[in-house]
Amino acid sequence: MRATTLLNRVFKFTGATVTAVHHVGHGPITATVKLTARRKLSCPHCPFTTTAGYDTRWTESSWRHLDAAGTPVILKMLRRRLRCPAHGVLVQAVPFARPASRFTRDFEDMVAWLVTRTDKTSVSTFIRIAWRTVGAICARVVGDQLDETRFEGLVNLGVDGISWRKHHNYLTLVSDHETSTILWGGAGKNAATLDRFFIEIGPENTASIEAVSMDMGAAFSKSVRTNAPDAVICIDPFHVVQLGTNALEVVRRDQWQRARALPDQSFAKKYKGHRYALLKNPGTLTEKQSATLDHLREDGGTLWQGYLLKESLREIFAGDLSSAEVMAMIQDWCDAATTSGLGPFMKAGATLRGHINGIHAAVSRGLSNGKHEGLNNKIRTMTRRSYGFHSPEAALALIMLACGPVEVRIPYQK
Ligand SMILES: [Zn+2]
Incomplete structure (x- = not known):
């Protein structure tokens, strides 16, 4: 032959x-x-x-x-x-x-398939091309697959800002609560970024949107109020829980800084080691971290008080409670936080009170990013992988490949 x-x-x-x-x-x-x-x-x-x-x-x-x-x-x-x-x-x-590619379609499809499943070094070694070229390939494959129909009939959306690279490079991602997929992404994380999403989907597709879940920042809610005034703004429980975690971290850091100023440095070391024991969920602690927590409990000081507040806030959403029960517990938590005497928690309590309508809207609709754990984990993995890319478009393309309504097949599957 x-x-x-x-x-x-x-x-x-x-x-x-x-x-x-x-x-x-x-x-x-x-x-x-x-x-x-x-x-x-x-x-x-x-x-x-x-x-x-x-x-x-x-x-x-x-x-x-x-x-x-x-x-x-x-x-x-x-x-x-x-x-x-x-x-x-x-x-x-x-x-x-x-068009404009130096690779065949089959080659690019294979790269796109690999990149959503394997780490950066393995992909580069296996296919023998530079990592930044991989970014351009992802963008072309995604561009080929995404179509406007994904914006039709949307009801409940989630919006979140993620950092795709060091030094404050952000992407805004819009997800569909129904399908647990990322629908859209754009560089930046301010109101103008989300405005671009509404411009792209147009008024007809915007009209069906009933609710949008988000963080407690001003940017996304401003854009939703302007572009989709009929949509209900929901505060994602994930961000509510995060508020408690962040407050505890401020308390811990304050104590550590104060201990660092002391002549005996052993106190400072102690607070530094507490970080993960305090911030992790109790179910995922190592033996050493559990022991650290036991010591803190025995001490019964400020840090332990903060830990109990953080945990009680997290537990409200971890159980299977009715929305009325959840809201009553949040009110109680705000009371406990604002009277705790711990500055960061008093602030957190006040912040939650200011967003109580948005929290209620999310809880009563059952909207939570926490439900999309698979999606969130995938986004985190892809974001880490995109750190070697040089443009937000390439980072976004990789996220869309793995988390969007896109189906990548290797050439032999066709
Ligand atoms: Zn033409």
Whole structure:
């Protein structure tokens, strides 16, 4: 069997065939391809086709394809230029690769599949391309798959800001409570960021939205009040619980700073070691952390008082209580916090009182980001993986690949 026949059988390209194969030394396998409908030139951005080339120039293009037994495979083809009435003068599209890509569709789909399942180093080592190139591939694959229909018939949404990189680089993510998927994301975390979401989905899709859950910051609620005035603003219980955790951390840090000023440094060391024992849920403590907590209980000081407040707030949402019971317990908690004498908790109590309507709205509708634990864990993993990317678009593309309404298949699954 000739090498070209073999490759044609193995590659199974639609609309293209291999005409020649070259392999020299330890280099890649180079396959020259031609399109089956050679006279028809297609625009890469729309269905426009023409038989008239823009000029007589031929451009040699190459694409990396799936490896053959560990050897990289490069496709080469001469391409012509065309003039699309809508998009101007462009190099013709090919059916086996996305526009402006140096990789074939199959190669990109494999990368996208891997990147949502395997860590950064494994992906880079296995496919032998730079991590930032992976970001561009993710963006192209997602762009191919997402369509506007995902914005139709939305009812309960969640919005959250996440940091995708060090030094305060944020993304705003909008999720659908119904499907536990991320629908939309944008760089930044202010009101203008979320405004862009409402502009993109348009007034018709906005009209069906009944509730949006969020944190207690001013930015997202401002955008929802402006763009979707009929939607109820809900304060996500996750952020309510976080308020208690953050207050406890301030109490602990205060004590640590004060202890650091003492001549005997052993007190400071003690407070530093308390951090994880205090902030973790009791069910996930190590033996050493449990012992630390036992000591704190025996001491019975400020830190223990703060710990009990933080835990009692968390437990309100951990059980299976009715919304009336939850709201009564939150009121009690606010009373306990504001009379605790602990500054950070007094502040937290006042903050919760100010958002009591939003908390009630979330509790009575059963809206909580905590319910989407699988989604939240996935976002966290993908965010860590996206730290090597250089643009928010690439980070977002990776999150959408893993958490969006996108189905990535490896080429052999098709
Ligand atoms: Zn066009």
